[in-house]
Amino acid sequence: MSESPSAKHRVVVVGAGFGGLFAARELRSAAVSVTLINGTTYHLFEPLLYQVATGILSEGEVAPPIREIFRRRRNLDVQLGWVTDVDVEGKAVLVSAPDGRERRVPYDSLVVAAGARNSYFGNDGFAEHAPSLKNIDDALELRGRIFHAFEMADLEEDPEARRRWLTFVIIGAGPTGVELAGQIAELAHRALKGQYRHADLSQTRVILLDAADRVLPAFDAPLSVRAERQLTRMGVDVRLNTRVVDVDEGGVKMDTGEGGERIEAYTKIWAAGVAAPTLATRIAEATGAGTDRAGRIRVNPDLTVPGHPEIFVVGDMAALDLPGVAQVAMQGGRYAAKVIQRRVAGRPAKRPFHYFDKGNMATIGRFSAVANVGKLHFSGLLGWLMWLGVHLFYLIGFKNKVTTLLHWVVSFLGRGRAERISTVQQIHARNALNGTPRAT
Amino acid sequence: MSESPSAKHRVVVVGAGFGGLFAARELRSAAVSVTLINGTTYHLFEPLLYQVATGILSEGEVAPPIREIFRRRRNLDVQLGWVTDVDVEGKAVLVSAPDGRERRVPYDSLVVAAGARNSYFGNDGFAEHAPSLKNIDDALELRGRIFHAFEMADLEEDPEARRRWLTFVIIGAGPTGVELAGQIAELAHRALKGQYRHADLSQTRVILLDAADRVLPAFDAPLSVRAERQLTRMGVDVRLNTRVVDVDEGGVKMDTGEGGERIEAYTKIWAAGVAAPTLATRIAEATGAGTDRAGRIRVNPDLTVPGHPEIFVVGDMAALDLPGVAQVAMQGGRYAAKVIQRRVAGRPAKRPFHYFDKGNMATIGRFSAVANVGKLHFSGLLGWLMWLGVHLFYLIGFKNKVTTLLHWVVSFLGRGRAERISTVQQIHARNALNGTPRAT
Numbered sequence: 052m053s054e055s056p057s058a059k060h061r062v063v064v065v066g067a068g069f070g071g072l073f074a075a076r077e078l079r080s081a082a083v084s085v086t087l088i089n090g091t092t093y094h095l096f097e098p099l100l101y102q103v104a105t106g107i108l109s110e111g112e113v114a115p116p117i118r119e120i121f122r123r124r125r126n127l128d129v130q131l132g133w134v135t136d137v138d139v140e141g142k143a144v145l146v147s148a149p150d151g152r153e154r155r156v157p158y159d160s161l162v163v164a165a166g167a168r169n170s171y172f173g174n175d176g177f178a179e180h181a182p183s184l185k186n187i188d189d190a191l192e193l194r195g196r197i198f199h200a201f202e203m204a205d206l207e208e209d210p211e212a213r214r215r216w217l218t219f220v221i222i223g224a225g226p227t228g229v230e231l232a233g234q235i236a237e238l239a240h241r242a243l244k245g246q247y248r249h250a251d252l253s254q255t256r257v258i259l260l261d262a263a264d265r266v267l268p269a270f271d272a273p274l275s276v277r278a279e280r281q282l283t284r285m286g287v288d289v290r291l292n293t294r295v296v297d298v299d300e301g302g303v304k305m306d307t308g309e310g311g312e313r314i315e316a317y318t319k320i321w322a323a324g325v326a327a328p329t330l331a332t333r334i335a336e337a338t339g340a341g342t343d344r345a346g347r348i349r350v351n352p353d354l355t356v357p358g359h360p361e362i363f364v365v366g367d368m369a370a371l372d373l374p375g376v377a378q379v380a381m382q383g384g385r386y387a388a389k390v391i392q393r394r395v396a397g398r399p400a401k402r403p404f405h406y407f408d409k410g411n412m413a414t415i416g417r418f419s420a421v422a423n424v425g426k427l428h429f430s431g432l433l434g435w436l437m438w439l440g441v442h443l444f445y446l447i448g449f450k451n452k453v454t455t456l457l458h459w460v461v462s463f464l465g466r467g468r469a470e471r472i473s474t475v476q477q478i479h480a481r482n483a484l485n486g487t488p489r490a491t
Numbered sequence: 492m493s494e495s496p497s498a499k500h501r502v503v504v505v506g507a508g509f510g511g512l513f514a515a516r517e518l519r520s521a522a523v524s525v526t527l528i529n530g531t532t533y534h535l536f537e538p539l540l541y542q543v544a545t546g547i548l549s550e551g552e553v554a555p556p557i558r559e560i561f562r563r564r565r566n567l568d569v570q571l572g573w574v575t576d577v578d579v580e581g582k583a584v585l586v587s588a589p590d591g592r593e594r595r596v597p598y599d600s601l602v603v604a605a606g607a608r609n610s611y612f613g614n615d616g617f618a619e620h621a622p623s624l625k626n627i628d629d630a631l632e633l634r635g636r637i638f639h640a641f642e643m644a645d646l647e648e649d650p651e652a653r654r655r656w657l658t659f660v661i662i663g664a665g666p667t668g669v670e671l672a673g674q675i676a677e678l679a680h681r682a683l684k685g686q687y688r689h690a691d692l693s694q695t696r697v698i699l700l701d702a703a704d705r706v707l708p709a710f711d712a713p714l715s716v717r718a719e720r721q722l723t724r725m726g727v728d729v730r731l732n733t734r735v736v737d738v739d740e741g742g743v744k745m746d747t748g749e750g751g752e753r754i755e756a757y758t759k760i761w762a763a764g765v766a767a768p769t770l771a772t773r774i775a776e777a778t779g780a781g782t783d784r785a786g787r788i789r790v791n792p793d794l795t796v797p798g799h800p801e802i803f804v805v806g807d808m809a810a811l812d813l814p815g816v817a818q819v820a821m822q823g824g825r826y827a828a829k830v831i832q833r834r835v836a837g838r839p840a841k842r843p844f845h846y847f848d849k850g851n852m853a854t855i856g857r858f859s860a861v862a863n864v865g866k867l868h869f870s871g872l873l874g875w876l877m878w879l880g881v882h883l884f885y886l887i888g889f890k891n892k893v894t895t896l897l898h899w900v901v902s903f904l905g906r907g908r909a910e911r912i913s914t915v916q917q918i919h920a921r922n923a924l925n926g927t928p929r930a931t
Contacts, residue, residue: 092642092913109549111910118686119907128688131642131918148646149639149918188914199589202532202571206588246558248568450901450909454894461890467559469890470551472533474628478571478589 063158070164070366070380077388085127104193105234106468167367170326177298181319195477204250218316223323224261226413232259233416262294274421343370352403363387417463503598510604510806510820517828543630545674546908607807610766617738621759635917644690658756663763664701666853672699673856714861783810792843803827857903
């Protein structure tokens, strides 16, 4: 690389999700040095996380190591750590390393792309009994719980308790909730069928709850109807206009009926909402940008923070009227990187960020998905084939594309669920005298 | 299945390792009912566990679900639980379920194949600082520690501490120790090369210690020499005639030199010894069979316990003058199953168990392995190709054979380590103020 003065322009990217990854990628041949800071060593392909939780894919297939993605990049430094704060005046991020030490990483341009975290809407006590699905730890925890429930149902002799083990409640009917509900129904009614001698898996109940009046509210209404019909056909009990008011070890309580209805279930999954991470509040306060109701940072049309043209916010952390999907983050990351490159090259700034909506899709079961592309609707097998193609295309790494496709053949044409390990630690964590599960 | 009286003969198999799995398989068309009890839901292909610890294979690839292996079997019941004791008079095993409840499972014939556990030779305090590699939990823990060490070396600025992060000590130079040492050296000097900006991975030290005077003592001496030479060529520091006397957070102490030498290293792995599980002692006491020095149950030449022709002990739990390898367990399990089948059919007992030694092999690095087949010795690429073929042949499931081969192509022809996730929980577990790792 030539030693021009601009070669020293330091870009710090916070987060290696879709936003951060695409920003860092776009800067591949820029005359800048890039530092990519992330709390884990991998990029997470979040749209397929539910397949890790249900035994289809291995965690490595949806979480390629950041260092392998960028192995040929000379102008990029990957650092493991959590960004706890930004010194906007001193132009440095504060990073907490895994050994607890704090350090400052200075920047000339900053791309903030730390994504979203799960939100229990103030009921953080629900988390122990109804884990959510935002990262690999969550997926492995849910995988352990889901497969363990079938094992316990097979061991359990009391019909009441067995029924509780065979009842799965998913709270939230967005894409994650719908995909989890569909996959758990597939497990019970197809993939694991015939593998248990004592429990009758056809008795499995998968209940999908949402306070809204339709599933997949981000999709056009006709697709919600089709998705719901397909879920029902697969044996999922969809309950709309239903708010969960309490979650405990043995079940959930809802606001429906006289004085609230209760479902007895050992396995509950929270897929109901996300919120901005604490870092968003910090940056909004330090810059005076302010946040929207979801805690996301208010940004200019070029994704910069008001008064701080050197700070870009992309993806779920930015208060834009856009859905929290991968495409928004990818395009935002790429846009920010392009603006930085132009500035470093002394060229005029680009026009404002414009999101190009490539569409929205969610799988329901094998051979069935819904896709919303502009005004076009796709569902059933056609939707599923689109889903397949798009996800294979965006998956990172040739190896992951090949093994993922193979796992899909095994799981969808066959019935195998190859990646369904519960660790001994997980099995022991549920070792309670009363037979109910405990959070790890 | 015909309802002959013998259809009710109940066979209980304890353990789904190689011994239990092959016993259960052999009984596939026998007029018996089989109950297979295991502490996890998977069969573990232990010889490839080191590849999970070093990021080559996913845990699902070496640990297929028992229920999927036997999905077409009607005369077999899989139960999750730990066998804590055997009531030899009442002919029942006592099983502790994951929910803590105890139950009795009656048998007419019993096949005990619970394998071996790691032994720290009385120094159980070493376990926290030097985990061993016997199960999936161990492999995931080691995977977290090994890859985390390179990350921390990259973050660490103090040269002394960085050196500690880049030093790996493996205690025990049997196949597991040799394979781990070889793979960690490959990681540092080939696979991860160029992926770190601050740490110089060529400074990585991999130290393989053993109290014996050669590596791979179960192999013929010339192969030990070749293996050691190959390890040295790969950058492994092999130290023989060296006993470890202490292990702490920051390193190990050895009995060499004046007053003992010390190696500073954050990552230590124990691959030094195995012992029989507690269940062996229980059975030996209850039956009066007695144990050998390693705690293994003394058995008759037909693998039954003296005075109890209905109890078979196979694999690592049996006190035979045989190595603790998969083949011994497989052949023992198959033999026990055949004897049971003959008895049920009213045919005379077979001749005593005879182990057919198909040979012994261990990989050292890519394209390099040693194999001992009868009096023949193979090493280098030829040994490695044999190793490849044999392991693919014995891996269970078509899907696992294909994805494993693909992972090997990626890792050995390429340099990818696709399955190297550290969970956030693992990263946090090492979050100590003094920068030293803590056991999870």
